Amino acid sequence: MNNLLNPEILLTETAITAGLYILISLLYLLIIPAIVYFYLNGRWYVASSFERGFMYFLVFFFFPGMLLLAPFLNFRPRRRPLN
Numbered sequence: 202m203n204n205l206l207n208p209e210i211l212l213t214e215t216a217i218t219a220g221l222y223i224l225i226s227l228l229y230l231l232i233i234p235a236i237v238y239f240y241l242n243g244r245w246y247v248a249s250s251f252e253r254g255f256m257y258f259l260v261f262f263f264f265p266g267m268l269l270l271a272p273f274l275n276f277r278p279r280r281r282p283l284n
Contacts, residue, residue: 234266242276 237259248256260267 229263230266230269234263234270237263237267238270238274238276 241256241260244252244256
């Protein structure tokens with residue numbers, strides 16, 4: 202019982218827990234949505250119907266992170282060659 206109330210162990214466990222929360226939130230809000238953005242940018246015009254459904258799922262699942270990154274990224278359609 203004394204071992205559970207040791208301040209050194211509590212600080213270590215708290216730091217590990219806080220670090221894991223920060224890591225998971227960074228993954229969910231910044232890193233994975235950025236990867237999804239670049240995936241969508243590369244595959245949007247050539248995707249099959251199943252892949253397009255998967256894209257919609259990714260956008261739905263990572264929507265908070267997509268909203269955070271949206272003001273900083275601007276993927277416009279490619280220019281058409283004029284003949």
